[in-house]
Amino acid sequence: MDIQTMKISALREAYDKKDISVKEVTECYLDRIEKYDGELDCYITLTKEKALAQAEKAQKRINDGKAEPLTGIPMAIKDNICTVGVKTTCSSNILENFIPPYNATAMDKLDEMDIVMLGKVSMDEFAMGGSTQTSAFKKTKNPYNKACVPGGSSGGSAAAVAADLCAAALGSDTGGSIRQPAAFCGVTGIKPTYGRVSRFGLVAFASSLDQIGPVGKDSLDCGIILNAICGADHHDGTTEKQPVTDFTAKIGGSLKGMKIALPAEFFAEGIDDDVKASVMNAAKEYEKMGAELVNCSMPSLKYAIPCYYILACAEAASNLSRYDGIKYGHRTAEADSYEELIIKSRSEGFGDEVKRRILLGNYCLSSGYYDAYYRKALGLRQLIRKEYNDIFSKCDVILTPSTPSVAYRPDEKVDDPVKMYQADICTVTVNIAGLPAVNTTCGYNADGMPIGMSVIGRKFDEATILQVSSAFENGFDVKKPKL
Template identity: 65%
Template sequence: MDFQNLTVKDLRAKLDQKEISAPELTKAYLERISEKDPLVKSFITVCEDSALEQAEAAQWRIDAGEAAPLTGIPFGIKDNICTQGVKTTCASKMLEDFVPPYQATVMEKLCGQDIVMLGKLNMDEFAMGGSTATSYFAKTVNPYDSSKVPGGSSGGSAACVSASMAPVALGSDTGGSIRQPASFCGVTGLKPTYSSVSRFGLVAFASSLDQIGPIANSAYDCGIVFNSICGFDPHDGTTSRHPHGDALSLIGQSVAGLKIAVPKEFFEAGIDDEVKESVYAAVKAYEAMGAKAVEVSMPSLKYAIPAYYLISSAEASSNLSRYDGIKYGYRAQGEDDYNALIRKTRDEGFGTEVKRRILLGTYALASGYYDAYYKKALYLKGKIREEYNAIFKECDVMVTPTAPSTAFGFDEGISDPAKMYLADICTVTVNIAGLPAISTPCGYGKNGMPIGMSIVGKAFDEARIIQMADAFERDFKRVAPVL
């Protein structure tokens, strides 16, 4: 079967019209995984047997005429989303053998529709990084060029969809971890409004920023998944009771008259020319459809990176303190004093990047430094939110590059953390402001690597950004990776 560009929407039709059965579809993807994943290395765990069982159940439901929108659709799941009975490692030695006795709420919802879970996907350790190279297990490669990173932290999710080893995957986004790998791998990724999707069962990195979202072949597919996973959850006190309309409700409507904010700071130094040109061209395409581009300014963008790294690292330093070798996960050998045991466990169980963030966050929260760092970061958070609010009073959406460049090579800059952190400049403000954003491919660089643009919306306005991304995707010719 031809996998390229197969969307969830297509597969739904094929399954419902009995062109293919759910078990056949699952087998086809499992075969594709065993054929291509040794190269791409996007999976940490492949769930062959349970996937086939789930496919049987899905087929039974389809045959009974009771298929839900995602019944029988194969999914890949980022390995920081808890899956009951299936290892959830966060790509860390610390949780190498951790099998959660509970299901994340998103999994509860998806399994309620009888999806098929193909397996668990690679990521940066504890979602910290933008390359997936900090994984304890393997280096996932970019399907377009195996010398390049897939981005991160949801690099496994993006690479797996890009390489057609699953039509859709779940990722998580704390500072760009869905959008940037989607951009690097030439697929579409949606970071929903903070509080719209339950975080219960998402292993916490930075609780005030983390959000689960889909990576797929189209904005439409992202909308189908978002519709299925959003909503208030009694297990997550931060989920919103805001009524979620149908995220696909605006699909196909004209974008004429919509105002697109183009913030000039996102197109200044540090952003590659080919990226700028490609995103500007996309804005032009929207103008051709009747939308209106408005240049706006976000002066506090220059503070976004320090603010983001202070807040996220501070929360991470606290969230990751529970890994002490006592209750679950890795435990160092040869120590019987509690303090020595926990020190050795954390020393051996965490990788370098995770330790760096824990140190950074611990320092930022230390008494005497709190006011100078964390408190200022919270102030900047307020400023950034104000600036977005002002822009969205005038405009419907904002368009920016998703990343300053196309996917970089494994040998470029990964060893320089400060440079790596700066590469998050285009994505972090959206998390700080809690807004929804979608990244969709808008061009290819000279080396053939995908370029992504981000469409940012007002809080809970997923329908608008999905409409906008879909409008662009209709005329954009995607180039699939050759594997």
């Protein structure tokens, strides 16, 4: 039995039939982490003892016949999701020693099912980046080519799933931070509809865009995790109050008659040819399954990057003003005044990219620039929403590339903020409009690097996008990375 490649559904069956114990599976993953993570740098904090204790508790629950879908499933958690009693660093020096006194709601829901938490995984500092190279602690490598980035900001989550260093993971997505690393690492990741999963306990970056979501080995696994973590939460007023349906219910259903939109701007200049060809090949596969391909347009895409960065940075500048070195987080060793304490603590604690985004946010919100930048970006957000609504009035889902290129080497663009921002073109509009989208692998380039495609859905229609992504996965030959 090849434990590390087993999907959640297979693990569940094996546990319930007593073919395998939770301890065996947990130890298998802990051994792999010890063997491979020294090079990959996925985990910031490994919670070995806690994992073994949780494995024992989960086994008892299974033995008692009271297992839930995720009981005993070994998972990695992105390090911006609060875990009671376990360091949550956000990959930042300013939170290096922060131990949350409470759990994020999503984490509470996983704990209620008795998952096994293997540890906390790396990310770009405060989720600001697309490479995991802005992490103050672990600059994660891509399991398919360790000289390349894993994407970001949930690079630790995606790389850990791809390298079989966990069965599945939680990530968060503000402008593509689940879908882009999932694409670079050849795994599946879903950014749920805004309001689907509580943001309580997720370290805030941009509150109108942030959303927690799963990263898994396939769409079914992501649906199972999403079923567990979603729902209304009195700690987060933006969560959807309506009862949720089973997100896996449509998986396996026919795509006959389904209309799949292909917006021309997502296949235009700036998107690599091998990426375009691979996504179009997937579109043809959908056509063979009975779906109808519909050409459409999204003209506002050319304004998406500035719209996103103005809104996200404005919100970040406000959210990150809470880090003052007083209540929690890094505090400077010496300061003679209250003002100096705050300035020194923040300046020592934040990394360069976080500082840049705070400056940009405050610039766009400052007197004389608010209307020209922030308010105009809000107008653009309305236009982007309208264009999505127009497409969804005629189609069921939208198919696009997840990234303009495959994973790159850090020296190709990580030091150039403008190049890094432009690379988010395929993902940011989904967050701006609050829609759900799932990335799955649709091919590999000549060097064997994964290529991802995104299926975007109507608000709160995660079940349909998982149906569509899963339909492609079923006939697709996944090439695992050679570690």
